[in-house]
Amino acid sequence: MSKPLIIFGAGKISQAISYYFERDSEYDIIAYVVDDAFVKNADFLEKPLIALSEVETRFPANKYSVFVAVGYQGINQLRASKYNHFKALGYTFATYVSPYVKGNFTLGGNSIIMDQVALQPCAKLGNNVIVWGGTMVGHHAIIEDHCWLTGGCLIGGVTTLGKGTFVGLGATIGNEITIGEQCMVGASVLITKSIPDKTVLIAPSTESHRLNSDQFTKMSSCFRVQSL
Amino acid sequence: MEKINHILADTLKIPFERTKENLGMDDVDHWDSLSHMNLIVAIEDAFGIELSGDDIAEMTTFNAIRTTISKYI
Numbered sequence: 001m002s003k004p005l006i007i008f009g010a011g012k013i014s015q016a017i018s019y020y021f022e023r024d025s026e027y028d029i030i031a032y033v034v035d036d037a038f039v040k041n042a043d044f045l046e047k048p049l050i051a052l053s054e055v056e057t058r059f060p061a062n063k064y065s066v067f068v069a070v071g072y073q074g075i076n077q078l079r080a081s082k083y084n085h086f087k088a089l090g091y092t093f094a095t096y097v098s099p100y101v102k103g104n105f106t107l108g109g110n111s112i113i114m115d116q117v118a119l120q121p122c123a124k125l126g127n128n129v130i131v132w133g134g135t136m137v138g139h140h141a142i143i144e145d146h147c148w149l150t151g152g153c154l155i156g157g158v159t160t161l162g163k164g165t166f167v168g169l170g171a172t173i174g175n176e177i178t179i180g181e182q183c184m185v186g187a188s189v190l191i192t193k194s195i196p197d198k199t200v201l202i203a204p205s206t207e208s209h210r211l212n213s214d215q216f217t218k219m220s221s222c223f224r225v226q227s228l
Numbered sequence: 229m230e231k232i233n234h235i236l237a238d239t240l241k242i243p244f245e246r247t248k249e250n251l252g253m254d255d256v257d258h259w260d261s262l263s264h265m266n267l268i269v270a271i272e273d274a275f276g277i278e279l280s281g282d283d284i285a286e287m288t289t290f291n292a293i294r295t296t297i298s299k300y301i
Contacts, residue, residue, distance in 0.1 A: 209265075210265070210268075210281060210284065211281045211284055211285060212281060214285075215281040215282060215284060215285035216261070216285070217285075218285035218286065218288065219253065219261060219264050219284065219285050219287070219288050220260075220261040221253060221254065221260060221261070222261070
């Protein structure tokens with residue numbers, strides 16, 4: 001028998017996470033919840049959309065689980081505050097692990113492991129951790145509460161990510177490194193040394209080639225159009 | 229032209245004698261899009277010119293290179 005679930009959030013992140021819960025979880029999404037000021041429609045994804053102030057009355061904590069599915073605004077402070085709000089109300093949090101992800105790891109509440117994630121043995125992931133597809137978390141790594149690991153990032157073995165840290169697309173963090181709390185690690189950043197709390201690291205975007213694509217095509221053996 | 233031939237030989241790693249032929253990108257093993265840009269930069273440095281994107285795209289044979297450079301100097 002499926003468990004009734006309410007999801008906080010009614011945006012793209014909520015829609016993406018809903019896909020996994022609906023696809024193959026033990027939960028049945030009953031309704032979506034947002035802050036009162038954001039209730040613009042009566043429903044979202046064909047389910048009732050209700051105000052946060054009404055949630056305890058309509059979907060009490062003793063009958064419904066919750067999943068906070070919003071973005072990383074405030075470097076995950078928004079997600080942390082909503083998680084703490086529902087925790088204070090006594091709700092239990094849902095957790096989702098893709099059935100394609102196997103391994104010996106631990107995972108807290110309100111956390112999600114999407115498809116094609118590699119979790120090595122003894123990795124420990126806390127509460128409210130979002131792990132997008134393609135991420136690799138090394139053995140004995142510790143991912144503290146409220147972290148956000150974006151697709152393709154690599155976390156080395158025995159490395160610790162402090163609470164609320166954001167790791168961008170394709171970033172690489174070496175082994176036995178300590179990343180402070182609430183750091184912002186941008187896409188494709190490489191980290192080989194520990195960094196303190198609230199550090200921001202951004203890799204420069206690749207410079208444009210001198211030639212435009214029409215010009216490049218003419219002199220590239222790979223892209224040149226061969227006469228038939 | 230001697231100056232161009234030295235650049236071609238050094239950048240494309242071919243014997244100097246072969247620079248006197250009209251070889252194209254498909255004839256030279258090391259002449260790919262990356263070495264082409266190295267060649268362009270070497271030419272620009274040697275002659276103190278800045279080639280346009282369209283010219284760079286057309287300079288895919290030794291003769292085309294010589295013709296293009298002659299427009300700038």
